[in-house]
Amino acid sequence: xxxxxxxxxxxxxxxxxxxxxxxxxxxxxxxxxxxxxxxxxxxxxxxxxxxxxxxxxxxxxxxxxxxxxxxxxxxxxxxxxxxxxxxxxxxxxxxxxxxxxxxxxxxxxxxxxxxxxxxxxxxxxxxxxxxxxxxxxxxxxxxxxxxxxxxxxxxxxxxxxxxxxxxxxxxxxxxxxxxxxxxxxxxxxxxxxxxxxxxxxxxxxxxxxxxxxxxxxxxxxxxxxxxxxxxxxxxxxxxxxxxxxxxxxxxxxxxxxxxxxxxxxxxxxxxxxxxxxxxxxxxxxxxxxxxxxxxxxxxxxxxxxxxxxxx
Amino acid sequence: xxxxxxxxxxxxxxxxxxxxxxxxxxxxxxxxxxxxxxxxxxxxxxxxxxxxxxxxxxxxxxxxxxxxxxxxxxxxxxxxxxxxxxxxxxxxxxxxxxxxxxxxxxxxxxxxxxxxxxxxxxxxxxxxxxxxxxxxxxxxxxxxxxxxxxxxxxxxxxxxxxxxxxxxxxxxxxxxxxxxxxxxxxxxxxxxxxxxxxxxxxxxxxxxxxxxxxxxxxxxxxxxxxxxxxxxxxxxxxxxxxxxxxxxxxxxxxxxxxxxxxxxxxxxxxxxxxxxxxxxxxxxxxxxxxxxxxxxxxxxxxxxxxxxxxxxxxxxxxxxxxxxxxxxxxxxxxxxxxxxxxxxxxxxxxxxxxx
Numbered sequence: 001x002x003x004x005x006x007x008x009x010x011x012x013x014x015x016x017x018x019x020x021x022x023x024x025x026x027x028x029x030x031x032x033x034x035x036x037x038x039x040x041x042x043x044x045x046x047x048x049x050x051x052x053x054x055x056x057x058x059x060x061x062x063x064x065x066x067x068x069x070x071x072x073x074x075x076x077x078x079x080x081x082x083x084x085x086x087x088x089x090x091x092x093x094x095x096x097x098x099x100x101x102x103x104x105x106x107x108x109x110x111x112x113x114x115x116x117x118x119x120x121x122x123x124x125x126x127x128x129x130x131x132x133x134x135x136x137x138x139x140x141x142x143x144x145x146x147x148x149x150x151x152x153x154x155x156x157x158x159x160x161x162x163x164x165x166x167x168x169x170x171x172x173x174x175x176x177x178x179x180x181x182x183x184x185x186x187x188x189x190x191x192x193x194x195x196x197x198x199x200x201x202x203x204x205x206x207x208x209x210x211x212x213x214x215x216x217x218x219x220x221x222x223x224x225x226x227x228x229x230x231x232x233x234x235x236x237x238x239x240x241x242x243x244x245x246x247x248x249x250x251x252x253x254x255x256x257x258x259x260x261x262x263x264x265x266x267x268x269x270x271x272x273x274x275x276x277x278x279x280x281x282x283x284x285x286x287x288x289x290x291x292x293x294x295x296x297x298x299x300x301x302x303x304x305x306x307x308x309x310x311x
Numbered sequence: 312x313x314x315x316x317x318x319x320x321x322x323x324x325x326x327x328x329x330x331x332x333x334x335x336x337x338x339x340x341x342x343x344x345x346x347x348x349x350x351x352x353x354x355x356x357x358x359x360x361x362x363x364x365x366x367x368x369x370x371x372x373x374x375x376x377x378x379x380x381x382x383x384x385x386x387x388x389x390x391x392x393x394x395x396x397x398x399x400x401x402x403x404x405x406x407x408x409x410x411x412x413x414x415x416x417x418x419x420x421x422x423x424x425x426x427x428x429x430x431x432x433x434x435x436x437x438x439x440x441x442x443x444x445x446x447x448x449x450x451x452x453x454x455x456x457x458x459x460x461x462x463x464x465x466x467x468x469x470x471x472x473x474x475x476x477x478x479x480x481x482x483x484x485x486x487x488x489x490x491x492x493x494x495x496x497x498x499x500x501x502x503x504x505x506x507x508x509x510x511x512x513x514x515x516x517x518x519x520x521x522x523x524x525x526x527x528x529x530x531x532x533x534x535x536x537x538x539x540x541x542x543x544x545x546x547x548x549x550x551x552x553x554x555x556x557x558x559x560x561x562x563x564x565x566x567x568x569x570x571x572x573x574x575x576x577x578x579x580x581x582x583x584x585x586x587x588x589x590x591x592x593x594x595x596x597x598x599x600x601x602x603x604x605x606x607x608x609x610x611x612x613x614x615x616x617x618x619x620x621x622x623x624x625x626x627x628x629x630x631x632x633x634x635x636x637x638x639x640x641x642x643x644x645x646x647x648x649x650x651x652x653x654x655x656x657x658x659x660x661x662x663x664x665x666x
Contacts, residue, residue, distance in 0.1 A: 218534070222537060285533055287531055288532045290532075291531065291534075291597055292532070294598070295596070295597055295598070298597060
């Protein structure tokens with residue numbers, strides 16, 4: 001495990017602008033930003049005083065059919081603009097034609113003159129059955145890299161929100177849904193980096209992200225969580241047309257487990273990640289997160305489950 | 312701490328028992344008093360007690376009074392003008408509001424505060440937990456009569472009172488006897504109020520929490536849902552046994568009412584004689600929890616309607632309105648006294664003769 005990742009406070013709109021300007025204009029339409037930066041921009045991008053604590057800027061290349069040419073073009077442009085490969089943790093060395101796909105490094109690049117954050121190139125799975133990680137080879141001027149995809153990333157591709165910079169951001173609702181589906185239970189795996197000095201389970205960090213998104217959504221517009229089931233159902237039906245009904249029952253299992261009294265230590269880890277991440281400006285209490293989880297279940301998860309049963 | 316004697320007789324003052332006595336100091340307690348007349352009467356009683364040779368000091372303890380501090384000072388000065396100075400200087404008032412102590416002419420010192428706390432605890436504990444059925448029925452009938460009078464509906468028969476209240480003929484008759492001087496009786500055995508029964512109303516206000524089974528809910532998350540959000544969610548439940556009162560209800564009946572903002576949602580639940588099932592509150596917001604602390608601002612306040620007929624008025628969007636008398640009680644309970652008066656004066660019955 002690496003030392004404390006010491007994620008920095010960054011301005012969502014400034015970073016989004018910098019990323020967009022570095023990407024060839026022809027391919028900006030293929031970029032959807034996901035994760036903290038997207039959420040930060042959506043919820044307080046207009047307020048330059050509010051910042052998010054993140055170190056990675058996840059760029060989803062979409063649609064899948066465009067992902068390889070777009071990934072190669074974006075990586076080459078960034079190399080040409082003197083963006084630097086992130087070398088932390090022994091990662092970052094380019095592969096060659098002999099390197100197996102699953103051993104290729106992901107494109108992770110720091111902007112010129114800064115190591116405060118880096119972008120990471122990802123793509124969406126080829127089909128709804130690809131739920132495990134898949135590595136797609138891209139060949140750049142600096143060698144061979146992987147363009148990874150994960151099972152539920154395709155949800156973030158659903159109805160992304162355009163920005164004035166020419167690139168899009170994923171919807172908070174679909175990012176939350178992807179995280180919920182990715183963690184139907186509290187897992188044992190911990191994050192490879194410390195979060196604000198602590199080792200945190202990946203499921204707790206990702207489910208904590210869901211709670212942070214829900215809290216920010218309520219703060220932006222009261223009762224907005226009641227609109228989530230409709231978006232969730234449409235996204236699931238669009239990206240998982242054959243299996244969406246089977247997926248619905250697992251949307252809430254991980255969160256319900258996290259909120260059980262016997263799992264307070266896990267909820268506390270989720271709280272730690274929120275308090276040092278997306279909700280850093282709000283100083284959330286543990287009770288607030290717990291209530292937010294209960295509100296999310298009531299406003300979004302239960303109606304989605306009902307909707308699936310009735311359809 | 313000094314020894315406190317509770318409910319203690321005082322020499323030379325027949326048929327009087329002090330709420331508490333410590334050495335030669337007598338304490339009298341008024342809990343949640345709203346009525347200035349009750350306060351004046353208590354001050355006069357204190358002066359009588361202070362005239363006893365065995366009493367050195369008399370303290371009136373006010374727990375969560377609904378009377379403002381400036382009004383209390385006014386009443387104190389008024390008493391000073393009529394009580395002999397050598398008696399008056401042995402009197403004082405100690406006031407606990409929102410858990411904080413103050414006093415007239417001086418606040419309690421650190422030694423006296425624990426004594427006062429214990430006296431209040433004892434007084435609250437010995438108060439009846441709830442009103443008996445007969446008393447509840449009396450206030451049910453009172454509210455029905457006021458409802459009838461406020462809306463200008465004219466006389467009401469005893470049988471209608473029995474039907475609406477769900478009580479027997481003797482119960483209705485006893486209640487009507489109790490406030491006979493406010494009633495106009497007709498030859499067909501119907502009755503109506505001559506005027507607003509202010510004394511009875513004041514008594515009702517003093518026991519309103521018990522009469523209405525009021526339960527308060529406060530937010531535990533630190534990010535409370537607004538009353539409007541709670542109302543939207545209540546509408547989604549499509550319950551016809553729950554009605555909206557409080558500020559929203561008052562504004563429904565009297566839109567021009569001078570009420571800006573809505574600090575909480577007041578609702579009435581028609582539970583009849585059964586204990587009200589409040590499990591629906593979780594559907595309004597899982598962040599709500601019951602509170603009994605009076606220094607905490609509730610987000611949701613629920614009052615039970617126990618009579619046979621709810622007197623709810625149908626709403627246009629899936630949820631009824633509580634009757635105007637409940638709304639009026641809600642305004643008093645929120646201590647919106649001037650708005651309560653304005654609301655009361657806006658009804659046909661009071662036109663031309665403001666109360």
